[in-house]
Amino acid sequence: MRNPFSENFLWGVATASYQIEGAWDEAGKGLSVWDAFSETPGKTWEGATGKTACDHYHRWQEDVALMETLGLKAYRFSLSWPRSLPTGKGEVNEEGLAFYDQLIDALLKAGIEPCVTLYHWDLPYELYRLGGWLNPEMPRWFEAYARVVVERFSDRVSHWMTLNEPQCFIGLGLEQGKHAPGLRLGRKDILAASHHVLLAHGRATQVIRECAKKPPCIGWAPVGVIAIPDTDAEADIEAARTAMFSLEHQGAITNPDDASSVWSNAWWADPVVKGQYPEEAFRLFGKDMPDIQKADMALISSPIDFYGANIYHGIRVRAGQSSPVEKVPHLIGHGQSMYGWSRSEEALYWGPKLLQERYQLPIVVTENGMTCHDWVGLNGKVEDPQRIDFLKRYLQQLARAMNDGVRVDGYFLWSLLDNLEWNEGYKQRFGLTYVDFETKQRTPKSSYHWYRQLIESHGETLWQL
Numbered sequence: 001m002r003n004p005f006s007e008n009f010l011w012g013v014a015t016a017s018y019q020i021e022g023a024w025d026e027a028g029k030g031l032s033v034w035d036a037f038s039e040t041p042g043k044t045w046e047g048a049t050g051k052t053a054c055d056h057y058h059r060w061q062e063d064v065a066l067m068e069t070l071g072l073k074a075y076r077f078s079l080s081w082p083r084s085l086p087t088g089k090g091e092v093n094e095e096g097l098a099f100y101d102q103l104i105d106a107l108l109k110a111g112i113e114p115c116v117t118l119y120h121w122d123l124p125y126e127l128y129r130l131g132g133w134l135n136p137e138m139p140r141w142f143e144a145y146a147r148v149v150v151e152r153f154s155d156r157v158s159h160w161m162t163l164n165e166p167q168c169f170i171g172l173g174l175e176q177g178k179h180a181p182g183l184r185l186g187r188k189d190i191l192a193a194s195h196h197v198l199l200a201h202g203r204a205t206q207v208i209r210e211c212a213k214k215p216p217c218i219g220w221a222p223v224g225v226i227a228i229p230d231t232d233a234e235a236d237i238e239a240a241r242t243a244m245f246s247l248e249h250q251g252a253i254t255n256p257d258d259a260s261s262v263w264s265n266a267w268w269a270d271p272v273v274k275g276q277y278p279e280e281a282f283r284l285f286g287k288d289m290p291d292i293q294k295a296d297m298a299l300i301s302s303p304i305d306f307y308g309a310n311i312y313h314g315i316r317v318r319a320g321q322s323s324p325v326e327k328v329p330h331l332i333g334h335g336q337s338m339y340g341w342s343r344s345e346e347a348l349y350w351g352p353k354l355l356q357e358r359y360q361l362p363i364v365v366t367e368n369g370m371t372c373h374d375w376v377g378l379n380g381k382v383e384d385p386q387r388i389d390f391l392k393r394y395l396q397q398l399a400r401a402m403n404d405g406v407r408v409d410g411y412f413l414w415s416l417l418d419n420l421e422w423n424e425g426y427k428q429r430f431g432l433t434y435v436d437f438e439t440k441q442r443t444p445k446s447s448y449h450w451y452r453q454l455i456e457s458h459g460e461t462l463w464q465l
Helices: 033-037 056-070 094-109 125-129 138-153 166-175 187-211 234-245 265-274 279-288 296-300 347-359 385-403 446-456
Strands: 010-014 074-078 113-119 159-164 217-221 226-229 307-310 314-318 363-367 408-414 433-435 442-444
Touching: 010 113, 010 363, 010 446, 033 125, 056 094, 056 442, 056 446, 074 159, 074 408, 094 113, 094 138, 113 138, 138 187, 159 166, 159 187, 166 187, 187 217, 187 265, 187 279, 187 296, 217 363, 226 234, 226 347, 234 265, 234 314, 234 347, 265 296, 265 347, 307 347, 314 347, 347 363, 347 385, 385 408, 385 446
Parallel strands: 010 074, 010 408, 074 113, 113 159, 159 217, 217 307, 226 314, 307 363, 363 408
Antiparallel strands: 433 442
16 A cells, blocks of 8 residues: 655644643642542542643653654644633633643644644533533633633644534533533533534634634544445445434434434534534424524634544444444454444544545544553563554554545544543553553553654554564
């Protein structure tokens, strides 16, 4: 296979503020919904919290050194909204912004492009008490927050992402109650909150365009809910399209009991890219549809420069005899990560291919990776051959998509560090670097060294056994 990765391809890693920073109540930081949620008994595995996490707030210099040795071209990280504005609006926390100033400067000195995500789930607790994403004022509060950080950092930052995985912080946080703030709302409230999220995205996008001191490159990072056609027959490929973009049939690749369809790609992306909700939404949801004002869709569809997609796995589908989509059962004993997600590398072919086909934007894989049973061996090393094999398989499929004409501008591996995996606590280890959560010692894994060689070779080593 021809190597499609140019010297300008953005090889990166991704992290999120709550998952790595720690320092939960230091230097003026306010509470987030995750600070409160993780203190509630039974909400996280073994009662884990992000109070110290990886202690990145105090060890950021060590972590930048890890990134520099890795040879990264880019680093995707999120700003903590309550670290920047402790109550979510109004007073700015200078110490919080100064922390990100230092981090950004160090990244640039190391030759690493800082790629900033404005929101990765750590909603300020004080805004939650005002209704959070149910409050119609949330888009304006998010706009004001975006204005503060864009005016502060855009002299050095040009790559921006507005929101990470709204499917999760709405679906898991407000509908299923598995994530912070742990609510179980009805469909009407879920759809209203979703609309406010999209308005917030639009307002932030406009603020970045208006205030950026360097020409900005703007995107977002929804979770890629991916269908893989069982064969290359056109009927099966069409079944995959239907599963990915039809609200009525998205249950083939998600949980069919998700009545609100917040896991649908089209529910979120059609408004952002096409400027309209899917037509079937009005038929399916009827009077539960949000109150859409005349100017809303123009705001939501403020132009973005790339389509980010967090892709970990996909579901195989085919055309059914009695339905446009039929889920194909997994083979007995199929490969799985420790998370229980299937090894389905073709997701990194069909995901970018079908997303770009529909939305006509450059693709950036904003997250991809896997959890393994990692520990430090008697020889002091962390051997993780399954992760290396996983990455080879997935990236070869991404290369296949690029060779077939799909424009992919970057790839961000999740994650630089083992970290707090939300309600899964410290059970799941996604990192290229092993973290001892008692001592905070970092140990690069075998996959870290493999990824370094891949970046150095501009992708040439991807096909080496």
